[in-house]
Structure formats: structure tokens, C-alpha cells
Amino acid sequence: xxxxxxxxxxxxxxxxxxxxxxxxxxxxxxxxxxxxxxxxxxxxxxxxxxxxxxxxxxxxxxxxxxxxxxxxxxxxxxxxxxxxxxxxxxxxxxxxxxxxxxxxxxxxxxxxxxxxxxxxxxxxxxxxxxxxxxxxxxxxxxxxxxxxxxxxxxxxxxxxxxxxxxxxxxxxxxxxxxxxxxxxxxxxxxxxxxxxxxxxxxxxxxxxxxxxxxxxxxxxxxxxxxxxxxxxxxxxxxxxxxxxxxxxxxxxxxxxxxxxxxxxxxxxxxxxxxxxxxxxxxxxxxxxxxxxxxxxxxxxxxxxxxxxxxxxxxxxxxxxxxxxxxxxxxxxxxxxxxxxxxxxxxxxxxxxxxxxxxxxxxxxxxxxxxxxxxxxxxxxxxxxxxxxxxxxxxxxxxxxxxxxxxxxxxxxxxxxxxxxxxxxxxxxxxxxxxxxxxxxxxxxxxxxxxxxxxxxxxxxxxxxxxxxxxxxxxxxxxxxxxxxxxxxxxxxxxxxxxxxxxxxxxxxxxxxxxxxxxxxxxxxxxxxxxxxxxxxxxxxxxxxxxxxxxxxxxxxxxxxxxxxxxxxxxxxxxxxxxxxxxxxxxxxxxxxxxxxxxxxxxxxxxxxxxxxxxxxxxxxxxxxxxxxxxxxxxxxxxxxxxxxxxxxxxxxxxxxxxxxxxxxxxxxxxxxxxxxxxxxxxxxxxxxxxxxxxxxxxxxxxxxxxxxxxxxxxxxxxxxxxxxxxxxxxxxxxxxxxxxxxxxxxxxxxxxxxxxxxxxxxxxxxxxxxxxxxxxxxxxxxxxxxxxxxxxxxxxxxxxx
Ligand code: ANZ
Ligand code: ZN
Numbered sequence: 001x002x003x004x005x006x007x008x009x010x011x012x013x014x015x016x017x018x019x020x021x022x023x024x025x026x027x028x029x030x031x032x033x034x035x036x037x038x039x040x041x042x043x044x045x046x047x048x049x050x051x052x053x054x055x056x057x058x059x060x061x062x063x064x065x066x067x068x069x070x071x072x073x074x075x076x077x078x079x080x081x082x083x084x085x086x087x088x089x090x091x092x093x094x095x096x097x098x099x100x101x102x103x104x105x106x107x108x109x110x111x112x113x114x115x116x117x118x119x120x121x122x123x124x125x126x127x128x129x130x131x132x133x134x135x136x137x138x139x140x141x142x143x144x145x146x147x148x149x150x151x152x153x154x155x156x157x158x159x160x161x162x163x164x165x166x167x168x169x170x171x172x173x174x175x176x177x178x179x180x181x182x183x184x185x186x187x188x189x190x191x192x193x194x195x196x197x198x199x200x201x202x203x204x205x206x207x208x209x210x211x212x213x214x215x216x217x218x219x220x221x222x223x224x225x226x227x228x229x230x231x232x233x234x235x236x237x238x239x240x241x242x243x244x245x246x247x248x249x250x251x252x253x254x255x256x257x258x259x260x261x262x263x264x265x266x267x268x269x270x271x272x273x274x275x276x277x278x279x280x281x282x283x284x285x286x287x288x289x290x291x292x293x294x295x296x297x298x299x300x301x302x303x304x305x306x307x308x309x310x311x312x313x314x315x316x317x318x319x320x321x322x323x324x325x326x327x328x329x330x331x332x333x334x335x336x337x338x339x340x341x342x343x344x345x346x347x348x349x350x351x352x353x354x355x356x357x358x359x360x361x362x363x364x365x366x367x368x369x370x371x372x373x374x375x376x377x378x379x380x381x382x383x384x385x386x387x388x389x390x391x392x393x394x395x396x397x398x399x400x401x402x403x404x405x406x407x408x409x410x411x412x413x414x415x416x417x418x419x420x421x422x423x424x425x426x427x428x429x430x431x432x433x434x435x436x437x438x439x440x441x442x443x444x445x446x447x448x449x450x451x452x453x454x455x456x457x458x459x460x461x462x463x464x465x466x467x468x469x470x471x472x473x474x475x476x477x478x479x480x481x482x483x484x485x486x487x488x489x490x491x492x493x494x495x496x497x498x499x500x501x502x503x504x505x506x507x508x509x510x511x512x513x514x515x516x517x518x519x520x521x522x523x524x525x526x527x528x529x530x531x532x533x534x535x536x537x538x539x540x541x542x543x544x545x546x547x548x549x550x551x552x553x554x555x556x557x558x559x560x561x562x563x564x565x566x567x568x569x570x571x572x573x574x575x576x577x578x579x580x581x582x583x584x585x586x587x588x589x590x591x592x593x594x595x596x597x598x599x600x601x602x603x604x605x606x607x608x609x610x611x612x613x614x615x616x617x618x619x620x621x622x623x624x625x626x627x628x629x630x631x632x633x634x635x636x637x638x639x640x641x642x643x644x645x646x647x648x649x650x651x652x653x654x655x656x657x658x659x660x661x662x663x664x665x666x667x668x669x670x671x672x673x674x675x676x677x678x679x680x681x682x683x684x685x686x687x688x689x690x691x692x693x694x695x696x697x698x699x700x701x702x703x704x705x706x707x708x709x710x711x712x713x714x715x716x717x718x719x720x721x722x723x724x725x726x727x728x729x730x731x732x733x734x735x736x737x738x739x740x741x742x743x744x745x746x747x748x749x750x751x752x753x754x755x756x757x758x759x760x761x762x763x764x765x766x767x768x769x770x771x772x773x774x775x776x777x778x779x780x781x782x783x784x785x786x787x788x789x790x791x792x793x794x795x796x797x798x799x800x801x
Contacts, residue, residue, distance in 0.1 A: 006636040008600020011712045016118060024722055025120040027076050029510055032526045036073035038065035039506055039566075041535030041543070042080045042127075045106035047091045050113045052582060052608070052620065055592050057572045059605035060614050060671055061534040062119040066704040067666045068532075069120065070728040076527060077120050078509040080127035081107050084135070085498035086164060086180050089431035093464060099431045100459060103130055113593075118601050118707050120724070125509045129501035134508065135433035136454035137518035138501050141550065143436055143447055144557055150196045151425075153437075153445065157264065157330075158424055160188040165465035166428045167192060169497060170421050171223075171542045176293035184291065193435055193494065194422040197549045201226065201418040203563075204548055211568040213615075216540045223541040225419025228378065230403045231334060232412040234259065234311035237319055241267065243311060246333030246417055249343070249377055250406075251399040254387035255361030257351065258339040259311045259322045260304065263287040264330035271322060273308025280305055280324060287326040295326045302327055302350045314411035315402075316388060325350065333417055345373045361387050362395050423546065425497040430463035430470040432495025440482035440489040448491075449483045455491065469493040502543055503550040506530050506565055518559075525561040533566035544569070570669055573617025575608070582620075590620050599629045602706035606632075609671035609705060631679050632709060638682055639699065639713045643689040654684050655694050656735035662701045663728065671705065678702055692717065697729050745770040746789075746797040747779040755796070763790045770796045 019025060040061040043054060050058075065077040083103045091106075092099035107128060114121065127134055145151040159168040163183035167190060172179045197204075201224050207217050229248035236243060245259065261268055263284040272280040283305045287295070294300065304325030311322050320339075327346060328337050341351030342360040348371065351358055364375060364382040372380075384390050384398040393401060406412030426435065434455045436448035448455055458477045463470045471477050471493035482489040504518070510527045511519040535543075544566070551565040574581065577588040595604045607628040611618030645651040658681045665674035681698065690698075696717050703710035703723045714723035738758035743766075745753045753773035757766055767788050770776055780800060789797035 006633055006709070006712075008603065008632075008709075009597070012116070012118065012601050012708045015708045015711045016115060019118075019722075020115075022721075024724065025077075025122050026124060027074065027122045029076070029523060029527065031074050034073045035527055036065075036068045036075045036532070037506075037527055037530045038068060038075050038077045038532045039509075039530045039534070040077075040079075041533070041539065042082050042502070042505065043110065044085070044087045045081045045083050045103055045110055046087050047095070047102065047106055048584070050110060050117075050592060052575050052590050052592055055117065055604065056575050056608045056617070057534065057536075058114070058119060059117060060572065060609050060669065062117070062121075063605070063609065063671060063704045064532065064534070064666065064669065065120055066707060066724060067663075067728070069724060070700070070704060070726070072727065075120070076125070076510065077122065078125040078127075078512075079114060079119070079121040079123070080125075080505060080509065081110070081129065082498065082502050082505070083107065083128050083130040084432045084495075084501050086166075086429065086431075088130070089429060089463065090164075092431070098459065099463065100130070103431075116596065116601060117605070125512050127505055127508045127512050129433075129498070129505060130431070132454045132456055133515075135457075135501065137508065138433045138496065138504070139436040139448075139453050139455060140450060140518055141504060141554070142496065142500070143450060143453075144559070145195060145553060146437075146447055148553075148557060150199065150553060151193060152196070153191060153193050155189060155191045156194075157187045157189050158192055159185045160190075161185055164429075165467045167424060167426060169424045169499070169542075171423075171499075171545070176291045186291070187288070192424055193426040193437075193492075193496075194424055195500075195549075197423045197546070198418060198420055200549050200552055201420050202416075203552055204420075204545065209567070210564060212566075213537075213569060213571060216537065216544070216569065216571065219540040220545055223420065223545065227417040227419075229415060229417060230406065230412055231415045232338065232406065233314060233410075234336075234338075235314075236271065236322075237310040237312055239270070239309070241270065243267065243322075243336045244334040244412075245336045245338045246415060247338060249340075249372055249399070250402045250412075251384055251387075251390075251395050252340040252343045252361050252372075253313065253315050253338070253402065254384075254390075255340045255342045255359045256313060256318075256320055256338045257341060257357040257359055258320050258347075258354075260325045260328045260337050260339055260350075261307065261322060262328040262330040262335040263324050263326055265324075265335045268307070268324060271307045271309045272324075276306050276308040280307055283324060283326075290326060292329060292331075295329065298346075302346065302353065304350065304354065314406065314409070321356075323354070331421065332419065343370055343372050345371045359386075361385060364395075423497075423549070425500055426494035427497055428467060428469045429465060429495055430457075430461055432498060433457070433501060434471065434477075435492040435494055435496055437492040438480055438483060438489045439492070440485060440487055442487050443482055443484045443489075446482060446484050446489070452483070457495075469495070471495070499543055499546050500550075503546040504554070506533075506547070507551075507554075507560065521560060528560070529562050529565055529567045531567055533569045534572065537571040571615060573612065573615050575611070575617050576619045579619060595625060599625060600632075600708065602709045603629045603632055606675055606705050610675045612672055614669040614671055628675075631675075631682065632706065634686065635678075635682050635698075635702070635709075636713070638685055638690060639695050639716065641690070645685075645689040645691050645694075647688055648691065651685070651688060651690060651694055653735050654681055654688075655697055656731040658701060659697070659729045659731035660733075660736045663731075666704060675705060678705075699723060700726050700729055741793050743793065744795055745773060745776045746795065747776060748798070748800055752776045752779050759793055761792070763788075766790050766792070766796055770798075 065075050069075040088103045092102050159173050161178035163181050173185050227248050230250050231244040233242050304323045307322045309322040310319040339347040341347040341358040380395050382395045384393050390398045403414050436455045438446045461470050461474050478490050480491050507519045510523050547565050554560050555563050582589045607625040661677040662674045699710050699713035710723050741759045744751045753776040755769045757769050783800040786801050787799035
């Protein structure tokens with residue numbers, strides 16, 4: 001076999017140049033007949049270059065896009081940069097280079113690297129969120145939400161990262177720590193901007209028509225945390241004050257023996273009786289220092305103090321003591337709860353410690369458990385006991401009747417409660433889009449007029465974080481005129497959470513150069529929703545929730561005609577090194593550049609895909625990549641070989657099976673098995689020989705996975721440029737089915753059954769099929785299998801002792 005040797009590096013560059021010169025990857029958006037929007041989550045332009053994780057994610061996503069293009073779709077595959085925000089700003093602080101400069105430099109480097117990957121990104125569609133021509137429209141979207149009452153400013157206890165010196169949204173706090181830097185988050189009472197994502201809680205729970213991972217939808221559902229229950233109104237004894245308690249299980253109301261109010265509750269001041277005042281105040285102070293995580297930890301002993309007040313049970317007039325305890329949060333329900341020690345574990349612990357009565361009021365059918373913690377409260381079976389006129393009713397029926405009774409007697413009402421909080425979007429940081437609001441001494445809070453957008457971020461700002469927004473010190477930015485009265489006014493100095501920038505970027509790609517609007521409805525309505533969205537699972541309750549919300553809101557405001565932004569969603573797995581997460585601090589990162597240099601971009605891309613199923617990730621090892629490099633060499637030798645097929649019927653079958661397998665595998669992101677099938681095919685042809693037509697077909701099949709290599713193969717075979725537009729090969733279904741044979745199964749030398757399997761079925765498959773035969777199974781169960789025999793096409797045998 002004569003070979004010229006495959007020169008990956010040269011080939012990569014040769015084709016990248018040609019692709020660019022011929023505009024192969026530029027998309028005609030007017031051609032919408034078979035449109036396909038293939039999107040991967042855009043990266044932060046950080047100072048570290050593209051890492052293995054980027055390659056893993058972007059390479060496979062691009063292979064999928066290439067595959068769809070070969071299937072005849074007009075594929076839009078854009079790329080951009082999520083360039084505002086803490087990483088860019090922190091990097092700038094570290095290096096003392098202005099964020100704008102470092103960001104733009106990093107973008108330039110990353111574009112070069114992304115181009116070297118050989119992706120089909122249409123760079124004419126690029127968006128960069130930190131450029132005024134983009135954030136002008138982020139501000140515009142904020143204004144539209146503001147005008148509809150979906151954006152508001154409110155003083156509230158918010159999450160504060162003492163290290164990043166900024167507030168964080170709830171979604172950006174992971175186990176009580178800052179999701180950027182890991183510092184423990186504290187609370188601060190601040191006046192902040194929120195978006196009313198809560199108004200969309202119910203809509204966000206509807207996933208109709210979406211092809212998303214079940215786990216992601218479940219995570220969002222849990223985060224949104226819908227609870228169906230009611231508010232019960234309790235009169236405070238001797239005061240003209242009513243307190244509501246939210247409960248999901250009002251059926252336990254006759255078992256209430258105390259009530260608890262959150263230490264932050266605004267009415268607590270009025271409620272504490274003089275004798276208890278000192279203790280309550282001390283307790284409130286201590287609670288302030290605790291994180292929510294500490295307060296809610298199940299294994300921590302519950303603490304509380306008496307307020308001296310009593311609440312009156314609207315059902316039976318019973319007076320129960322009102323305590324304050326930090327396990328009741330102000331941010332959920334009404335901030336007051338009824339204590340039912342017989343049926344709630346937490347209340348039981350509390351009651352035992354502080355000697356409240358424990359009174360049973362429901363009985364579960366299972367007879368064993370008494371607390372709701374052990375049962376599904378919405379589907380519980382059991383009856384109500386010792387509860388006046390409701391005694392004897394089933395729990396679920398009683399619950400309904402109790403709510404009806406309260407509504408009639410005006411002492412309570414049905415209520416649906418969500419755990420989801422409104423989205424806090426103000427940040428006391430520099431590198432973000434300024435919030436387009438002006439404060440006037442006379443007119444108060446005024447929206448910046450749209451014609452003034454973008455409200456530009458000034459360059460000459462000392463951006464070191466101090467806890468106050470850096471823009472506050474910039475007089476020229478801060479001082480302005482009121483758009484309404486022309487009087488003295490100041491600008492909002494907080495910037496927007498970068499998740500706001502990334503919540504709509506997919507709408508901008510198809511219209512990225514539009515100067516008169518954020519996007520063109522006609523264009524977006526034809527190109528969106530995104531057909532395929534690929535990115536990390538860590539975004540489940542942040543970006544993916546925010547983007548759905550913004551998209552739905554823009555849909556409701558009439559700016560776009562579709563409700564959901566991302567039709568199909570796929571998450572990539574993680575690449576590890578010797579089982580551990582790659583990280584710079586551990587010093588176990590793998591540099592893509594080194595391997596790309598050595599083996600070429602396709603081998604690197606293909607090895608990452610070969611490591612395991614895309615959604616599961618895999619463990620990096622250097623030996624594995626040499627295996628893929630050898631495969632590419634063998635493929636190359638085969639393309640340049642001249643050994644006619646010995647068995648052309650067998651070749652044809654193998655090829656058609658390959659077409660089917662590779663296509664079906666890429667469709668479901670099983671790139672690893674697609675590569676394996678190609679390897680098998682090459683091995684087969686090395687023994688059997690191959691004809692030119694099959695060589696061309698095989699080059700097309702590997703094209704999505706190894707684009708430069710395939711282009712080169714196709715070219716030396718005389719194929720017409722580009723292999724990307726050669727179409728996806730079609731298989732003949734009849735040629736893909738295996739020949740089946742019936743073979744006998746012996747147990748200890750006697751035929752006990754017969755199975756139908758593929759003529760070439762491997763041993764494991766044959767043995768498994770034999771064991772499934774019921775008669776064979778019967779004889780196998782008589783002892784222990786000590787030997788398994790398989791003669792393909794002839795016989796399967798077992799020796800049992
Ligand atoms: C009485 C009761 C009896 C409750 C019982 C449960 C079991 P989910 O399902 O998570 O929504 N609760 C309400 N507001 C609270 C707050 N601000 N802080 C802490 N706990 C609060 O939980 C609803 C239940 O959580 C409510 O139902 C209330 O306790 C508690 F056998 O009321 B329940
Ligand atoms: Zn932080």
C-alpha cells in the first residue's frame with residue numbers, strides 16, 4: 001500500500017483558508033425553507049484560552065451542525081461572547097488592564113482559536129454583549145419590562161458576596177456560597193432592581209413541545225417550587241391585627257398548638273409583650289447573623305423565643321402562643337406559620353423542646369406514620385379526626401371543605417405559593433450594562449428615553465470593587481438632567497446582572513447588525529425558536545430559566561411570536577483527568593493547543609467525542625488520542641490504497657450499515673459509537689479492500705466529525721468541493737439487516753431449545769438470547785453454569801453442574 005502520509009497541520013490550514021475564502025459557512029437567512037438553528041452556549045472571553053471543556057462542547061456541537069447541513073438543512077450556527085461580568089472584570093482587576101481592552105483582546109484570541117477548530121460558525125453573525133451596539137438593546141429590553149411593570153426597585157434583604165462586593169441573585173448562590181468565588185454569602189438590606197420572574201412561575205412550569213432532558217425540567221420545577229395550599233387568617237388576641245399563615249395542609253388546623261413568626265417580620269415589634277421584649281430583640285439580632293442555610297438545616301436544633309402574644313384559631317377559637325423562631329423565613333409564604341407538632345417533624349422537635357401540646361388531627365391510612373414529612377401531602381390517604389364538623393372526612397376532601405369554610409367566613413383563602421423569588425438584577429460592579437433609569441429630585445424615578453440609548457458605560461472609571469457601584473464616583477456619568485422636567489437628576493449607578501445580557505442573545509444573532517431595533521420580528525419568527533441548544537447542565541436554574549422568562553415576556557409584549565426560546569436541549573458531560581475535575585489549581589489541565597499542534601484539530605475533536613457519550617463526558621488520557629490518530633492514518637491509507645474489494649456484496653452491506661449507524665448515532669449525540677463504527681469499517685476494508693465509490697461515501701460519513709480530513713479525502717478522490725455540501729448518504733434499508741439463522745441450544749449435551757439470531761452475532765449476544773429461551777432457562781436453573789460454548793451459525797451450548 002502506497003501512502004503519502006497525512007499531514008494534519010497543513011491540511012487544517014489549507015481548508016480553513018479555502019472555507020473562509022469561499023464563504024462556505026456564511027448563511028443566507030432568506031432561505032428559510034429548511035432552516036436549522038444550531039446553538040451552543042456562548043463563552044466568556046476570559047484571559048485563559050479555550051480549554052478542553054470548550055473544545056469538547058463546541059466541537060461536538062459543531063459536528064452536529066455539520067451533520068444537519070449535510071442532511072440538507074440551512075444551518076445557522078453563530079458564535080459570540082458573553083463579555084460583561086465578573087470574570088472579565090476580575091481578570092482586569094488582577095492584570096490592571098482596563099476590562100474593555102482585556103475583553104476585546106481576549107475575544108480576538110478566542111476567535112482565532114475557534115477558527116482553528118474548523119467550526120462552521122458564521123462570523124458575520126457574531127454578538128458581543130459588552131459592546132454598546134448590543135447592550136443598547138439589553139437596556140431597551142429592560143425599559144420594555146419596566147414600562148409593563150415587570151421591573152421594579154425595592155428595598156429587601158439580599159444576598160451579598162463580601163469578596164465580589166456585590167449582590168447576587170438567589171440562583172447565583174450555591175449552598176450558601178457565591179457561585180463565582182465560593183465565598184460565604186451574607187445578607188444586606190439594599191434598594192435593588194428586580195424583574196418579576198415570579199409572575200411567570202406558572203408559565204415556566206409548562207414544558208409542552210420541548211425536547212429537554214427530564215432532569216433539567218425537574219430541577220427547574222423544584223426551583224420554582226409550586227405549593228398548593230391556603231392562607232389562614234388569625235386574629236391577634238387583644239389587638240386590632242390579623243396575621244396570615246400559609247399552609248399546604250390546613251387539614252391539620254385542629255392540631256395547631258402554637259404559631260411561629262419570622263424574626264424579620266415587620267409586625268414583630270408590635271407583637272412582643274414588654275416582659276419578652278429583651279429576649280426577642282436579642283434573638284432577632286442573632287438571627288440576622290445566620291445564613292438561610294444554617295437556619296433551615298434539618299440537623300440543627302431549633303431555637304425560638306416567646307413573643308407573649310396569642311393567635312386565635314378561626315376554626316375553634318382556641319388561643320395559641322406566638323413565638324418567633326429563625327426556621328421561619330420572611331421570604332416564603334407570609335412569614336408566619338402554624339405549628340402542628342403531631343404532623344410536622346420540625347414542629348414536633350420544637351414542641352418537645354418548648355413543651356407545647358402535641359395533638360393529633362389527621363390519621364394516615366398506612367397507620368404507621370404521623371408526620372407529613374413521610375407522605376406525599378397532595379395524594380395522602382387518610383381521615384380527619386377530632387376536628388369538629390370536619391371529623392370523619394377524608395383528608396383531601398376535608399382540606400377542600402375547610403378552605404371553602406374559610407372563604408365563606410372570610411378568615412382564609414386558597415393560595416398557590418412559589419419558592420421562586422423575583423430576579424435581582426442590580427450589581428454594584430462596573431463591567432455591565434448600566435440600568436437606564438434616572439432619579440429626579442422632583443419627578444422621582446424616570447425611565448431613560450429610548451432615544452438616549454445606549455446609556456454608555458464610561459471608560460475612565462476606577463473599577464476596583466468597594467461595595468459601592470464604581471459609577472457612583474463618576475460625576476459626568478452620574479449627573480444628568482431629568483428627561484421629564486429638565487431639572488437636576490442622577491443616573492442609576494448599578495449595572496445589570498450579566499445573565500440579563502445572555503437571556504436574549506439568541507434573538508440577536510440573526511439580526512446582529514440591525515441598528516433600529518433589538519431584532520426583527522419577521523426574521524426571528526422564522527429562525528426561532530432555536531432548534532438545538534447545547535450547553536452545560538449547571539445553567540438549569542439560571543440562564544435557562546432567565547432566558548425562558550425573558551422570551552415569554554417579550555412574546556407577551558408582542559415583540560416575538562413564540563413562547564419558548566429553545567426547542568431541543570442537550571447538556572454535555574464533563575471531561576476529567578484521572579477521574580478528577582480539571583482545574584488550574586489542581587494543575588491537571590490539558591492544553592488543547594499542544595495536542596492540536598501535534599495531531600491536528602480533527603483528531604483532537606474526534607478523540608474528545610470518542611471518550612464517551614457526549615452527555616456523560618469521559619476521562620482524558622494521552623494514549624487514547626494516539627489511538628484516534630492511528631485510526632485517521634489508517635483511514636488515510638485506505639483512501640489512497642488501490643486494493644479492489646474481494647467481496648463487493650459484503651462491502652456494500654458494511655457500507656450501508658455504516659451509513660445507518662453513523663447517522664442515527666449523531667442524531668442522538670452518540671458520537672463515540674459513530675467513531676467506533678467508522679473504525680470498524682476501516683478495519684474491515686483493510687482486509688477486504690474497497691472501491692472508489694465506497695471511499696467517497698466513507699469520506700462523507702466522517703465529514704461531520706473530522707471536517708478538514710474529510711475535505712482532503714474527498715478532494716483527492718476527485719469529489720466536488722465541498723464535502724459539506726455533498727449531502728448525507730442514503731442507505732438501502734434492505735442492506736442493513738443481518739442475515740438471521742436458527743440455531744439450537746444445548747444444555748449438558750441435550751438440545752433444549754432454539755434461538756433466532758444474526759448470523760454474525762457476537763458471543764455475548766448469542767448467549768444472552770439463549771438464556772432468554774424459557775425451556776433453556778429452566779434447565780440452566782438446575783445448577784451453576786460452568787461453561788458456555790458458541791459456534792457462530794451452528795450451536796450454543798452450556799455445561800451446568
Ligand atoms: C402547617 C403544617 C402542618 C405544615 C403539617 C406542614 C405540615 P411547602 O410544601 O414547601 O410549600 N411554612 C410556610 N411558610 C413558611 C416559612 N415562611 N418558613 C418556614 N416554613 C414555612 O411547605 C409548606 C409548609 O411550610 C407550610 O405548611 C408551613 O407548614 C411551612 F403537618 O403548615 B405547614
Ligand atoms: Zn463572590
